[in-house]
Amino acid sequence: MQTTTHNDVQPLPHTSREIQLAARPTGAPTAEHFALVERPIPDLADGQILVRNTWMSVDPYMRGRMDDSPSYIPPFQLDNALEGSALGEVVAARSTDIPVGATVSHFAGWREYAVVDAATATPIAPELAAPHHFLGALGTTGLTAYAALTEVARVEPGDTVFISAAAGAVGSVAGQIAKALGAARVIGSAGGPVKSELLLDEFGFDAAIDYRAGDLAGQLAAAAPEGIDVYLDSVGGEHLRVAVQAMRPKGRIALVGAISGYNGAAAEAGPDLYKAATKEISLRGMLVTSYFPIFGEYIGKAAGWLADGTIRTRETVYEGLEQAPAAFLGVLSGANTGKMLVRLG
Known part of the structure; x- marks a missing residue:
């Protein structure tokens, strides 16, 4: 399958920065448990897309994934990028399901560029609300x-x-x-x-x-x-x-x-x-x-609630991937009001 890209004027990067788990904490995590690393972007396989992340979420449940213990979701792996909800623009694709230029949500946050299976990405409808709401009130x-x-x-x-x-x-x-x-x-x-x-x-x-x-x-x-x-x-x-x-x-x-x-x-x-x-x-x-089957029902209602003011939101925003660990530590200590987000440049 041929790879499509955003355009020929702005070549795609060969590397991407990501936040890795450097060590497992005992008690409260600190900045030393994270590492900012630059790694090559792998080539796309058939059915995959390359997403330039623009927003990512940090959430309290991620603390449990820092421990090497069984749970409902696998633990983060040492010296590998953390993961979590994010959204961004598709800049290259080897899939006919999601076009280049689409905005999608996915689960490969904590990095600037993410190679994602198109089947696991969800196109969002930016006409319903500002994109970051799809990580918060509409997510x-x-x-x-x-x-x-x-x-x-x-x-x-x-x-x-x-x-x-x-x-x-x-x-x-x-x-x-x-x-x-x-x-x-x-x-x-x-x-x-x-x-x-x-x-x-x-x-x-x-x-x-x-x-x-x-x-x-x-x-x-x-x-x-x-x-x-x-x-x-x-x-x-x-x-x-x-x-x-x-x-x-x-x-x-x-x-x-x-x-x-x-x-x-x-x-x-x-x-x-x-x-x-x-x-x-x-x-x-x-x-x-367990409630993903009612996601569509919820978004249909919540988009209207956002539009008419029934739901009002607040976001606490940290700027830049390098600030993601600080944002995460902040959400654990209650430093946020509303949704804690990181905006990637």
């Missing part, structure tokens, strides 16, 4: 929030909903989706007064809890004196324990993440499972990959 971030509240811990009209990490990528979208689904009251937990105010002023939450101020149980009781019906958990630990205590009978909990334990911190006291049983509470874990 797996948004799908996670939507699936959690429609399939895992279903929000019913009139519900009181509690969301942890509410100023982050998933949480900020989830709070607004909960309102769109008919929740009567949405409460978010975030770190610090600035983020707490943002939940109220920009993302439309009805109440905000600053977990750094202490007494999480008391703050939640004041915000929801009659209890909560749905909890979206991205934190685990004390947040999950307190949510079970505050849950009404037959409440629903979506277990999306547990960032409080990602760096190997000592386990906090878990939820009272006897209380969960006597209240007939459901606690259900989720992997967003």
